[in-house]
Amino acid sequence: METEGMNIGEAAKQSAVSAKMIRHYEELGLLPKVPRTDSGYRQYDEATVHTLRFIRRARDLGFGLPEIETLLGLWHNRRRSSKDVKRIALEHAADLQRRIEEMRAMQRTLQHLAHGCHGDERPDCPILDDLAGGRATTD
Incomplete structure (x- = not known):
């Protein structure tokens, strides 16, 4: 099926990327001039459309736009070295792991604070105390 000459709505539908994001990626130079x-x-x-699917998948994996720009360049470069691609992927995986650990720490802190909060009609609240920079109470 030849899809030459499809409009932005059809490209959006086929790539699962909104028309607004297609225009944005075009403005950023991630897409060739259309x-x-x-x-x-x-x-x-x-x-x-194939490039848009690539971008969409990279975004789904949490890559940022600078990384996607680099990956697109590598994808289009048949003389690329796969070690460059692997390095980018492993750096991103390590960053995701760091962020996961940070979120787990946030979750533990919030659970601890919520456990210490009576959750009743009293005005004192260790959650608000912590957010305000004070020491949380657990009585």
């Missing part, structure tokens, strides 16, 4: 019709409408081809 030809336009005489009336000014963007016309997307299958290669661009």
Whole structure:
């Protein structure tokens, strides 16, 4: 099926990327310049949709836009070294692990604070005390 010349709505549907994000990625230079019709409408081809799917998958894996730009460059470079791709993936995995650990620590703190809160009609609250920079009470 040839999809040459599809409009932004169809490209969005086929790539699972919103039209707004497609325009944003185009402005950032993540997509090649897209030809336009005489009336000014963007016309997307299958290669661009494939690039959008790549970007979408990378975003789903939590890569940031600078990383995605680098990965796109490597993807398009047939002379690339897979070690560069692996390095980027492992750095991202390590960053995700660090963020997971930080979130687990936040979760433990919030659970501890919530456990210490009476949750009744009293005004004192260790959660608010902690947020205000005071020491949480656990009585």
